[in-house]
Amino acid sequence: MKINIDRLMSDIKEYAKYGKNDQGGVTRPSFSQADHEVRALFIKELENMDLKVTIDGAANIWGRRKGNGKKQGSLVIGSHLDSVPNGGKYDGPLGVLMAKEIIKTLIENNVMLDHDLEIVSFTAEESNDFNLSTFGSRSFVGRLKMEMLKDVCDSTGARLSNELKKAGGGLDKFPMMEEMGKDKKAFIELHIEQGQRLESKNISMAVINRVVGTYRSKVRVIGQPNHSGTTMMEHRKDALTAVAEMILEVERQCQKSGSSVVGTVGKLTVFPNAANIIPGQIDFIYEVRGETEEKIQHTVNVIQSVWEEIASKRGVVVQQQIFLDQKPVVLDEDIVHILQSTANEMKEPFRTFSSMAIHDAAHMAAITKSAMVFVKSIDGKSHCPEEYSLPVDIEKAGNLILHGIINMDRELS
Numbered sequence: 197m198k199i200n201i202d203r204l205m206s207d208i209k210e211y212a213k214y215g216k217n218d219q220g221g222v223t224r225p226s227f228s229q230a231d232h233e234v235r236a237l238f239i240k241e242l243e244n245m246d247l248k249v250t251i252d253g254a255a256n257i258w259g260r261r262k263g264n265g266k267k268q269g270s271l272v273i274g275s276h277l278d279s280v281p282n283g284g285k286y287d288g289p290l291g292v293l294m295a296k297e298i299i300k301t302l303i304e305n306n307v308m309l310d311h312d313l314e315i316v317s318f319t320a321e322e323s324n325d326f327n328l329s330t331f332g333s334r335s336f337v338g339r340l341k342m343e344m345l346k347d348v349c350d351s352t353g354a355r356l357s358n359e360l361k362k363a364g365g366g367l368d369k370f371p372m373m374e375e376m377g378k379d380k381k382a383f384i385e386l387h388i389e390q391g392q393r394l395e396s397k398n399i400s401m402a403v404i405n406r407v408v409g410t411y412r413s414k415v416r417v418i419g420q421p422n423h424s425g426t427t428m429m430e431h432r433k434d435a436l437t438a439v440a441e442m443i444l445e446v447e448r449q450c451q452k453s454g455s456s457v458v459g460t461v462g463k464l465t466v467f468p469n470a471a472n473i474i475p476g477q478i479d480f481i482y483e484v485r486g487e488t489e490e491k492i493q494h495t496v497n498v499i500q501s502v503w504e505e506i507a508s509k510r511g512v513v514v515q516q517q518i519f520l521d522q523k524p525v526v527l528d529e530d531i532v533h534i535l536q537s538t539a540n541e542m543k544e545p546f547r548t549f550s551s552m553a554i555h556d557a558a559h560m561a562a563i564t565k566s567a568m569v570f571v572k573s574i575d576g577k578s579h580c581p582e583e584y585s586l587p588v589d590i591e592k593a594g595n596l597i598l599h600g601i602i603n604m605d606r607e608l609s
Contacts, residue, residue, distance in 0.1 A: 256335075
């Protein structure tokens, strides 16, 4: 039994029409017109498959196929349908549409599971104008509370509470999600890798056993703005040159750590940002991601120590405000093992490693057994129109989840 890869690729092409832009990419943020249109299409298709459709408080869309009743609870497959600005066709939709394809394949082959089987499309997984990424999954597992969201607005002043209602959700429906979460026995998310680890080994897929932690802070470096012509080099307190050294130190320390830690400095703002004034203040965002809390903290501590030396040498002041300290998530050993065993049964090569990006599966791990499957990304490209995975690789990953779900249904009590 195999998925119908041609049907799946046709679905991916069809869904990419919603939010298609002039640059060849897809712009479909949650609560946009394109998002509402693709939601309507998705719901209609689930209903045509005779699935029971539920929209929860966070406007997550659930479709349920009843099992034979021998085992309680449901197995869930899914991801998200929203996109970044000018993104690609695969990030998110691949996981949702693969879930739909797997259920269709089971229906066509008259395979009835002991558990119920569900598909889910989570709301606002990507960064958005409400500054609430992975919104749907975080809300579903109780990490975002109704009280926290009452006054949330986007940059235009639109209230999140109103946008949720337009999408079929609503803050008044948040209490239902806790009850819904109690019967989820397992969650599997398929996603493109968004990197080159698989491509470098020419392997189609990976079983993901953990999601990295993320440390992120706002950094302000204060120097002394002054005339660019009359201030001699030895008299300068240039914030920008200090930051240049600081950025290179982040790169240096993360390279030393091997592949288990990555670091990035982005979103620089220069003041006063004039050609004839020495930069007096720089604001930037600093991030470190790692497989373990210890590795993240060690890297941050070493970088911080060197930054203090740079600040002293250059006569600048460094201020920091931590705004994200998300711990690594170890995904479920049982589900990871079932997926690995299934791949071996299929005689398909695979790798096992950590996801370096945060996905809905990391939050679902708080309430159920959760794991992920990655499919090879060509050139590692993602969040851009060039994002692409080969159908042959997608088919292998889809069949892994198809047969993995059957094995989970048998092995989970």
